[in-house]
Amino acid sequence: MSEPADARSDLALMEYADGEIDGQIDGQPGGQPDGQINEETADAVVAARLARDPDARVKVAAIKQIGELVRGHLELSADAVHDAKFAAMWRRIDDQLEQPATGLWARVSRWFDRYRGHVITGAVSAGAVAALALILRPSTPDPGIPGRNAAAIDVRPVALRATPEIDSLDTPGGSSTVINLDDEDGHTTVIWLTPADTVEGI
Amino acid sequence: MLGAQRGDRDAFKTLFERYHRRAYALAFGVVRHQDDAMDVVQDAFIKAHKYLDKFEGNASFYTWLYRIVMNLAIDHLRKHRRVKPVELDETRFENDGDDPLLPRILGGNPGRALLDKQIRGRIDQALDELSENHRSVLVMRELEGLSYEDMAQAMSCSKGTIMSRLFHARRNMQKRLLDLIDNPSAELVDDLTGGRVGDADDTPANDEAPSQRTPAARSRP
Numbered sequence: 001m002s003e004p005a006d007a008r009s010d011l012a013l014m015e016y017a018d019g020e021i022d023g024q025i026d027g028q029p030g031g032q033p034d035g036q037i038n039e040e041t042a043d044a045v046v047a048a049r050l051a052r053d054p055d056a057r058v059k060v061a062a063i064k065q066i067g068e069l070v071r072g073h074l075e076l077s078a079d080a081v082h083d084a085k086f087a088a089m090w091r092r093i094d095d096q097l098e099q100p101a102t103g104l105w106a107r108v109s110r111w112f113d114r115y116r117g118h119v120i121t122g123a124v125s126a127g128a129v130a131a132l133a134l135i136l137r138p139s140t141p142d143p144g145i146p147g148r149n150a151a152a153i154d155v156r157p158v159a160l161r162a163t164p165e166i167d168s169l170d171t172p173g174g175s176s177t178v179i180n181l182d183d184e185d186g187h188t189t190v191i192w193l194t195p196a197d198t199v200e201g202i
Numbered sequence: 203m204l205g206a207q208r209g210d211r212d213a214f215k216t217l218f219e220r221y222h223r224r225a226y227a228l229a230f231g232v233v234r235h236q237d238d239a240m241d242v243v244q245d246a247f248i249k250a251h252k253y254l255d256k257f258e259g260n261a262s263f264y265t266w267l268y269r270i271v272m273n274l275a276i277d278h279l280r281k282h283r284r285v286k287p288v289e290l291d292e293t294r295f296e297n298d299g300d301d302p303l304l305p306r307i308l309g310g311n312p313g314r315a316l317l318d319k320q321i322r323g324r325i326d327q328a329l330d331e332l333s334e335n336h337r338s339v340l341v342m343r344e345l346e347g348l349s350y351e352d353m354a355q356a357m358s359c360s361k362g363t364i365m366s367r368l369f370h371a372r373r374n375m376q377k378r379l380l381d382l383i384d385n386p387s388a389e390l391v392d393d394l395t396g397g398r399v400g401d402a403d404d405t406p407a408n409d410e411a412p413s414q415r416t417p418a419a420r421s422r423p
Contacts, residue, residue, distance in 0.1 A: 009370055010302040018343070020350050055305035061305045066375050070231075070344040072316045073325045078227035081236070085213070089244050090215065096248050097211065157309050 009049075013056055016046040017063040062151070214254075218247055221264050231341035232275035234330055242278055246271040268346055272338070272356055279334045301373060308379055320382060328378040336371035339364055371416045 015021040021043050049056050166189065169176050177192035225246060230239035250257075251272050257266055308315055315321050329337055335357070342348045342356065350368075354361045 011365060014369055015365070016373070018350070058305040058307060059303045060304060062305070062376055063372055065307050066372050066379075067344040068313075069316065069321075069325055069379070070315065070329070070340060070375065073322055074227040074231045074341065074345055075223075076316060076322070077230055078223040081223070081226060081240075085240065086226075089222070089240060090218055093244055093247050093251075094211070094215075097214070097251055105410065144346070 010059060012042070012046050013049075013059050014063055016043070017060045021046060029083075215250055217263055220265055222247070224264065225267060226356055228268055228341060228345055229275050230272050231329065231345055232272070232334075232338050233278050234337075238278060238282070239275075242274045244255065246274050249274070269356065272342065276334075276338060276357075279338075281389060304376055304380060306380055307375075308383060324378055324382045325375070328375045331378070332371050332374060336367045336374070339367040340371035340375070343368055 012021065050060065166178055169178060169191070171193055173196040175196075177194075177196045179190040179192065181188040181190065222243060226239055228247075229242040230236065233242060246267060247367045250263075250267055257263070308321075329340075332340065338357065339353055342353050346364050348356070350361050350364050353364045353368075357364065
């Protein structure tokens with residue numbers, strides 16, 4: 001004759017079916033409606049229930065059957081996956097096992113291998129930027145830093161290195177005019193001589 | 203195992219060949235998507251190789267591997283959560299709403315039942331409908347036979363919570379499968395009751411495809 005059952009009493013059947021019965025749940029009396037805490041007693045209580053209650057026996061059988069169905073279903077699902085998929089998986093795994101497994105350098109190498117493309121792209125980009133910066137930088141040398149002109153040797157004649165200065169101009173029988181011009185091209189001196197016999201207007 | 207730890211690639215490949223499908227079954231049971239499960243298994247083997255030197259050999263390689271697979275699968279669910287599952291009350295059984303198990307079983311031979319597409323489809327559907335936590339516990343228990351205590355450690359929760367999740371998961375699976383056989387198709391009736399029901403060796407001949415073998419006929423490593 002079957003007995004009234006609730007989830008708690010069926011929990012004890014589940015423990016029994018799983019070989020886990022100990023009369024306790026997390027150190028507290030549990031699994032048994034009457035609070036049995038002794039494993040042997042708890043086991044005996046369930047065994048007694050199974051002996052007199054056919055429904056309890058069917059429930060234990062149902063628990064085991066569900067286990068078989070779930071396990072069988074998942075194993076068949078795994079069997080259904082084609083070997084080629086697992087072969088491809090092994091190749092991917094094998095590719096990732098190429099690097100040594102330990103050490104800082106190994107980790108750096110693995111990181112580099114993984115991001116090799118990004119690193120090379122970054123390095124090329126940085127080089128291009130640096131080259132452009134060199135080409136396009138301003139030609140004015142920084143103050144205090146010797147530039148290219150500081151080291152150059154001035155090969156012009158001494159007379160040309162400085163603006164000429166006219167100390168005196170002697171023009172016997174005539175007159176002279178000295179004109180000094182300063183503009184963006186530098187300094188220009190014009191000496192204008194006029195003979196004495198020159199008749200103005202002829 | 204020692205060869206793999208010494209860096210022998212072939213030895214590690216042997217471990218892969220031995221355990222990849224079993225690891226996949228576990229991952230698939232939890233994440234419920236083929237490609238996601240493949241990603242989890244791949245990452246698990248890469249991680250296992252990376253930390254091979256940390257493996258002390260106290261447990262079997264697979265015991266170590268399944269923990270990695272399980273952690274990655276749970277992480278995957280957290281990262282790719284599409285729908286937030288509604289959890290049942292996991293710690294209290296006194297509620298009137300907590301139904302007991304039904305005193306019914308599906309049929310005579312689970313191995314034969316698994317040949318039926320409707321039943322397998324319903325198992326898939328039921329697994330999909332379970333919350334992530336309930337499904338993870340169910341898969342760990344049924345596929346790997348983990349103890350309540352080990353599952354509690356794996357999921358960082360109490361043993362009572364594990365028991366509650368497992369109970370609800372099983373009860374929900376039972377309800378959905380019984381719904382199916384309460385309104386069975388003729389094909390299903392035939393699969394469940396006809397032929398050599400009850401014969402443990404009644405799997406089809408050896409010339410069938412691996413995917414058609416019943417798991418009852420196989421032994422686990």
